[in-house]
Amino acid sequence: MSMTDVGNEARKGWMGLLARAPASQLAARLEGLGELPGFDWLRVPEVGGVMVRGRMGGTGAPFNLGEMTVTRCALRLESGEVGHAYVQGRDKAHAERAALVDALMQGDRAEELRAAVLAPLEAAEAETRRARAARAAATKVDFFTMVRGEA
Amino acid sequence: MYVAVKGGERAIDAAHDWLAEERRGDRAVAELGLDQIREQMSLAVNRVMAEGSLYDPDLAALAIKQARGDLIEAIFLIRAYRTTLPRIGASRAVDTGAMRCDRRISATFKDAPGGQVLGPTFDYTHRLLDFKLAADGELPEAPESAPSEAPMPRITEFLNKDGLIQDEAVSEAVPPDMTRQPMDYPANRALRLQALTRGDEGFVLGMAYSTQRGYGRNHPFVGELRIGAVEVEMEVPELGFEICIGEVTLTECETVNQFAGSKTEPPQFTRGYGLVFGQTERKAISMALVDRALRWQELGEDNLGAPAQDEEFVLAHADNIQASGFLEHIKLPHYVDFQSELELVRRMRAGATGAMREAAE
Numbered sequence: 001m002s003m004t005d006v007g008n009e010a011r012k013g014w015m016g017l018l019a020r021a022p023a024s025q026l027a028a029r030l031e032g033l034g035e036l037p038g039f040d041w042l043r044v045p046e047v048g049g050v051m052v053r054g055r056m057g058g059t060g061a062p063f064n065l066g067e068m069t070v071t072r073c074a075l076r077l078e079s080g081e082v083g084h085a086y087v088q089g090r091d092k093a094h095a096e097r098a099a100l101v102d103a104l105m106q107g108d109r110a111e112e113l114r115a116a117v118l119a120p121l122e123a124a125e126a127e128t129r130r131a132r133a134a135r136a137a138a139t140k141v142d143f144f145t146m147v148r149g150e151a
Numbered sequence: 152m153y154v155a156v157k158g159g160e161r162a163i164d165a166a167h168d169w170l171a172e173e174r175r176g177d178r179a180v181a182e183l184g185l186d187q188i189r190e191q192m193s194l195a196v197n198r199v200m201a202e203g204s205l206y207d208p209d210l211a212a213l214a215i216k217q218a219r220g221d222l223i224e225a226i227f228l229i230r231a232y233r234t235t236l237p238r239i240g241a242s243r244a245v246d247t248g249a250m251r252c253d254r255r256i257s258a259t260f261k262d263a264p265g266g267q268v269l270g271p272t273f274d275y276t277h278r279l280l281d282f283k284l285a286a287d288g289e290l291p292e293a294p295e296s297a298p299s300e301a302p303m304p305r306i307t308e309f310l311n312k313d314g315l316i317q318d319e320a321v322s323e324a325v326p327p328d329m330t331r332q333p334m335d336y337p338a339n340r341a342l343r344l345q346a347l348t349r350g351d352e353g354f355v356l357g358m359a360y361s362t363q364r365g366y367g368r369n370h371p372f373v374g375e376l377r378i379g380a381v382e383v384e385m386e387v388p389e390l391g392f393e394i395c396i397g398e399v400t401l402t403e404c405e406t407v408n409q410f411a412g413s414k415t416e417p418p419q420f421t422r423g424y425g426l427v428f429g430q431t432e433r434k435a436i437s438m439a440l441v442d443r444a445l446r447w448q449e450l451g452e453d454n455l456g457a458p459a460q461d462e463e464f465v466l467a468h469a470d471n472i473q474a475s476g477f478l479e480h481i482k483l484p485h486y487v488d489f490q491s492e493l494e495l496v497r498r499m500r501a502g503a504t505g506a507m508r509e510a511a512e
Contacts, residue, residue, distance in 0.1 A: 052383055084390060
């Protein structure tokens with residue numbers, strides 16, 4: 001794996017996290033960050049639909065399942081980094097914040113952002129998932145067989 | 152023929168104002184928030200997303216509020232909104248094998264790896280009205296257990312290892328899209344599945360039920376039913392790689408059906424498949440049964456003349472928006488059509504009564 005591949009893998013990770021994060025949580029995390037740099041729009045936030053596909057039998061040929069709403073945008077920081085966002089839903093401010101974080105993660109403030117934004121979002125997502133998985137686990141059936149008496 | 156008639160503006164405005172007032176109901180009762188609908192009427196929200204063919208719980212909640220709870224009207228609103236959205240692209244096919252399951256059951260294998268997980272189900276409730284819900288909202292916390300890290304493999308894959316079930320042909324072919332091209336018959340399976348997943352739950356249920364009652368019988372077992380969240384990934388051209396753009400809850404049902412074999416295939420099990428937005432298991436099971444019934448030709452089965460085997464009949468009538476559009480337009484003014492029919496009936500009556508009089512004389 002080349003360095004760019006490693007970089008792309010990390011970027012895929014945070015872009016996905018930003019797309020899934022509740023908009024209010026991301027906004028609260030950025031608020032704690034103080035002054036954010038200025039930027040120019042490369043693509044102003046745009047709401048659209050993405051056709052979600054499934055596979056026949058889960059593993060076979062693809063088919064169109066239906067669309068989901070997605071908001072995308074792209075921006076360039078004063079320092080030159082380009083940030084992209086594709087986030088679920090129709091919240092343009094969410095897309096803007098996600099693109100801003102994507103751009104900042106490519107610059108000098110990456111460590112600060114990882115600690116102040118990404119890590120808490122990741123922890124919150126992990127806890128939400130854990131809580132659901134734990135509730136599901138509590139509904140798992142333990143079968144037992146009644147043994148008929150032989151004596 | 153529908154003829155435009157002018158002159159109803161004042162009455163229409165008044166009707167819409169009254170509609171808004173009736174929608175609000177008694178103002179002494181607190182108004183419903185969209186978050187309340189989204190959180191507490193979530194299965195209605197899921198149905199509107201599935202049949203509206205647009206995954207957006209907030210929009211579905213708005214549509215339900217605007218439609219006064221008329222779900223087909225809400226689906227209509229979502230379909231109309233959907234057509235205004237620019238299409239950003241198409242996702243990679245979601246991996247339901249990697250679903251984080253809230254529920255996963257099999258009616259065929261008791262000891263399936265990963266186990267039988269009931270999830271938040273109505274099954275095994277006694278269907279007695281719970282008057283506690285009419286009083287306060289106090290409820291106990293749902294119990295938790297240690298979540299299992301073990302994978303939950305798809306159950307039909309076990310049968311597949313022994314060649315006992317028909318394999319799904321692996322393909323990356325771009326599927327046809329009925330929202331982009333008009334329906335064309337015969338449709339292939341990809342198009343049928345798209346039409347079924349957005350089809351009316353009641354209609355698809357009725358068709359599925361007809362196969363169980365003997366109209367195109369195909370002996371289904373629910374091999375697996377799973378409900379949970381999957382991540383949606385899309386290739387982004389300006390980045391040159393795929394990213395996760397969000398997460399959707401889906402219901403997947405795979406049926407395992409008897410199949411005696413054909414000239415080219417040994418006896419084995421075959422599959423019906425249902426995949427629907429949201430927690431929508433009645434619809435997903437129905438979809439799987441109808442999918443299987445519509446595969447009769449491909450599997451070399453007899454055409455029994457059953458409605459559920461008739462692709463054009465099923466797909467052309469499954470859409471509740473098309474159906475109610477055509478059905479409800481007949482209540483709009485048809486004065487000119489009716490006038491001509493009235494003329495015709497009067498003329499025929501005049502002829503008939505004249506002939507009767509002559510015969511009597």
